[in-house]
Amino acid sequence: MPEHKIFVLDDESEIGEYICAVARMNDFDSRYFSDAEEFLAALVVSPATCVAIDLQMPGLDGIEVLRRLSALQFRSPILIMSGMDLKVLESARHFAKAHRLAVSDIIPKPVRVEELGRAFARLKSSDRLPPSKTDFVNAMAAGEFVLYLQPKARISLEPVGSGRYVPLGFEGLARWNSPSRGLTMPDAFIPQIHALGLSPQFCDHIFDLALATLKRWKESGVRANLAINMSASDVEDITLADRLWDQCARSGVNHQSMTIEITESAAMEHPERALDVLTRLRLRGFSLSLDDFGTGYSSLVQLQRLPFAELKIDRSLVSDCRSSEQSRIIVKAIIDLAHALGLAVVAEGVEDEETLDLLRGWSCDIVQGYLLARPLPPDLAEKWWREHGGAVS
Numbered sequence: 001m002p003e004h005k006i007f008v009l010d011d012e013s014e015i016g017e018y019i020c021a022v023a024r025m026n027d028f029d030s031r032y033f034s035d036a037e038e039f040l041a042a043l044v045v046s047p048a049t050c051v052a053i054d055l056q057m058p059g060l061d062g063i064e065v066l067r068r069l070s071a072l073q074f075r076s077p078i079l080i081m082s083g084m085d086l087k088v089l090e091s092a093r094h095f096a097k098a099h100r101l102a103v104s105d106i107i108p109k110p111v112r113v114e115e116l117g118r119a120f121a122r123l124k125s126s127d128r129l130p131p132s133k134t135d136f137v138n139a140m141a142a143g144e145f146v147l148y149l150q151p152k153a154r155i156s157l158e159p160v161g162s163g164r165y166v167p168l169g170f171e172g173l174a175r176w177n178s179p180s181r182g183l184t185m186p187d188a189f190i191p192q193i194h195a196l197g198l199s200p201q202f203c204d205h206i207f208d209l210a211l212a213t214l215k216r217w218k219e220s221g222v223r224a225n226l227a228i229n230m231s232a233s234d235v236e237d238i239t240l241a242d243r244l245w246d247q248c249a250r251s252g253v254n255h256q257s258m259t260i261e262i263t264e265s266a267a268m269e270h271p272e273r274a275l276d277v278l279t280r281l282r283l284r285g286f287s288l289s290l291d292d293f294g295t296g297y298s299s300l301v302q303l304q305r306l307p308f309a310e311l312k313i314d315r316s317l318v319s320d321c322r323s324s325e326q327s328r329i330i331v332k333a334i335i336d337l338a339h340a341l342g343l344a345v346v347a348e349g350v351e352d353e354e355t356l357d358l359l360r361g362w363s364c365d366i367v368q369g370y371l372l373a374r375p376l377p378p379d380l381a382e383k384w385w386r387e388h389g390g391a392v393s
Contacts, residue, residue, distance in 0.1 A: 004129060005029045005046065009039045009065065010054040010081070015111065019052055019081075022113055026120035036060035040068055047074065047191040050104075050123065050130065055082035055092055063095060070099035075188055076130050077104035077123055081111060131189065133196045139176065140205045147172040147209050149381035151372040151388075152227070152346065155360050165356070167390035168366060169225030171261070172210050173375050190231070199233040200243075207244055210258065211251040213378060218253070222382055223391040227259035227289060232266035236273050241280035255284065259310065261291040271302045282307040289346065294334060304341060311338040315349025315369070321358055332362045339363070 006028045010016035020030035033039035055062030089106040096103045105119040153165035176184040193202050210228045248255040289310035294317045320327035338345045350369035
């Protein structure tokens with residue numbers, strides 16, 4: 001069965017079905033759409049699917065579709081087709097590039113089977129083709145996924161202007177060190193992992209990497225907390241607490257050294273299921289952090305009900321504090337609200353001493369960002385910890 005997919009958008013059904021047939025001849029699973037809205041809705045569910053789109057569409061034309069794909073942060077390859085002249089196709093390619101979209105080919109109409117076949121062959125041989133399920137399974141088995149570690153520090157009570165902080169721990173950020181694709185950021189592979197139904201396996205794999213890191217730190221005397229991220233699909237899995245507890249028990253690592261971070265949108269998407277899963281994680285002794293707060297639409301009632309111990313203010317709000325009075329008001333209000341609910345507060349995206357001083361004045365607890373360090377490979381993270389006075393035994 002083909003492991004790679006392509007969605008075809010064309011208002012002429014004969015042409016659309018023809019392109020799908022050629023795609024199947026080249027080992028692609030294909031699906032035809034004549035309606036742009038249906039096409040875009042399907043991509044929300046399967047974000048790592050390649051697409052072929054016609055520029056001349058009724059309703060939403062191809063340029064508007066490209067704009068919508070950019071808004072969806074679509075990163076898979078795109079084939080652009082049109083009966084217009086090549087100058088229009090090239091303009092569409094430049095438009096797509098300006099919107100951070102990956103155009104693999106531009107194909108004039110009428111589309112010839114030989115040209116389409118070559119386009120599909122180039123797509124399959126390029127590193128822009130979305131990884132398959134087999135690619136991810138093999139990558140996990142080969143140890144290609146790694147954790148980069150970004151420091152978190154508690155703001156000290158030194159006078160404003162001192163810029164001092166106390167190292168507290170790290171956030172583990174997944175990277176794919178692929179031999180063919182290079183070091184790949186999570187935005188480029190996490191959606192595909194979810195779309196392929198590999199979330200439980202990947203969650204367990206990343207958790208094992210985190211436990212191995214904590215075990216190494218324990219042996220070398222580093223006493224640091226490690227936070228890792230869980231997705232919306234992880235939060236919906238009622239086996240999560242038991243699985244993570246069993247992994248800790250097998251590794252001999254104290255689970256109290258772990259913090260589980262869940263984004264605001266993931267926690268609020270299905271609050272009843274989240275209440276079940278997250279409460280069981282707290283009962284097992286894991287600390288929970290609500291990540292990216294301020295970007296979603298949290299109900300304050302749900303925020304009070306869900307068993308978080310920590311709230312992380314999204315970097316987009318924190319980074320604007322120096323220049324935006326509105327951002328300063330919002331960030332201070334979030335800190336006051338969190339403290340009133342008994343939550344510790346982490347500010348992400350802290351890049352300068354001025355922002356640190358503002359957060360200290362508002363009694364923010366913990367900071368994370370480029371002021372401390374960029375995400376570091378494990379050996380450099382341990383070096384940073386020792387150089388900055390992190391706790392050791």
